Amino acid sequence: MSADEILYWEDFTVGDTVAMGSHTFAEQEMIDFARKFDPQPFHIDPVAAKDSYFGGLIASGWHTCAVAMRMLCDNYINRSASPGSPGIENVRWLKPVHAGDTISYRRVVLEARPSNSRRDMGLVKSRTEAVNQSGEMVMTFEGWGMFGRRPG
Amino acid sequence: MSADEILYWEDFTVGDTVAMGSHTFAEQEMIDFARKFDPQPFHIDPVAAKDSYFGGLIASGWHTCAVAMRMLCDNYINRSASPGSPGIENVRWLKPVHAGDTISYRRVVLEARPSNSRRDMGLVKSRTEAVNQSGEMVMTFEGWGMFGRRPG
Numbered sequence: 001m002s003a004d005e006i007l008y009w010e011d012f013t014v015g016d017t018v019a020m021g022s023h024t025f026a027e028q029e030m031i032d033f034a035r036k037f038d039p040q041p042f043h044i045d046p047v048a049a050k051d052s053y054f055g056g057l058i059a060s061g062w063h064t065c066a067v068a069m070r071m072l073c074d075n076y077i078n079r080s081a082s083p084g085s086p087g088i089e090n091v092r093w094l095k096p097v098h099a100g101d102t103i104s105y106r107r108v109v110l111e112a113r114p115s116n117s118r119r120d121m122g123l124v125k126s127r128t129e130a131v132n133q134s135g136e137m138v139m140t141f142e143g144w145g146m147f148g149r150r151p152g
Numbered sequence: 153m154s155a156d157e158i159l160y161w162e163d164f165t166v167g168d169t170v171a172m173g174s175h176t177f178a179e180q181e182m183i184d185f186a187r188k189f190d191p192q193p194f195h196i197d198p199v200a201a202k203d204s205y206f207g208g209l210i211a212s213g214w215h216t217c218a219v220a221m222r223m224l225c226d227n228y229i230n231r232s233a234s235p236g237s238p239g240i241e242n243v244r245w246l247k248p249v250h251a252g253d254t255i256s257y258r259r260v261v262l263e264a265r266p267s268n269s270r271r272d273m274g275l276v277k278s279r280t281e282a283v284n285q286s287g288e289m290v291m292t293f294e295g296w297g298m299f300g301r302r303p304g
Binding site: 061066089 | 239
């Protein structure tokens with residue numbers, strides 16, 4: 001399926017795992033995000049980070065989530081008539097993301113059911129997974145999304 | 153307690169609700185965040201947003217969370233020896249945050265217990281709540297944090 005085709009609820013199958021792309025976390029970008037939103041020493045100060053438990057600068061967990069959201073938009077949400085999300089569950093920051101790490105994002109379909117209230121919509125529960133260049137899972141979260149059903 | 157005093161696990165009492173500060177979401181700031189991380193039309197395009205279900209530009213849910221994290225850093229995390237968080241639960245985007253809305257953040261202590269593995273640490277489960285200028289709850293999330301215990 002090409003990346004500019006519209007996605008419908010019928011396009012999601014439980015168990016499907018789809019790669020969404022990857023992002024390399026540059027030190028300056030990590031610092032810029034964390035200065036605004038998560039100014040802990042090991043996120044904003046390379047010297048303090050070196051002496052910390054983590055041994056070097058690591059990305060804010062909210063930054064790895066925000067990049068995941070960008071991947072979800074580019075791969076799914078902006079290819080559908082999604083009316084937004086009520087929330088997410090089980091956000092897990094499993095391993096640190098260090099400066100220069102390349103994180104690959106993928107999405108696993110966990111559940112799918114038609115909407116009870118809207119016959120033209122269906123619900124999909126998925127897990128977003130982030131994996132580093134060594135194959136270690138660094139972050140996951142889960143949530144329901146709403147997608148239009150294929151007409152006809 | 154002054155805002156630059158060190159916080160220990162003993163300073164948290166179940167049921168405590170503490171105001172953390174407020175933030176007014178300016179339109180351009182909302183667009184800047186969403187262009188990077190959540191480029192859905194109702195987050196980045198005031199004209200498209202006006203025609204959307206929301207009737208105007210709204211902030212990315214990740215943006216309201218990221219600002220909450222900043223408040224948590226300023227009020228708690230950077231006043232303690234917190235070694236980071238394993239994750240969060242029950243992120244709920246309950247109401248839209250519109251351009252110009254002033255969101256007040258507060259933190260409620262839900263549970264507290266000493267660490268089993270580290271005698272010098274204690275755990276605190278809290279809910280972060282975001283409320284708009286009309287008193288409507290717009291966002292909540294929950295999570296465990298680790299804090300050092302008061303010496304002696």
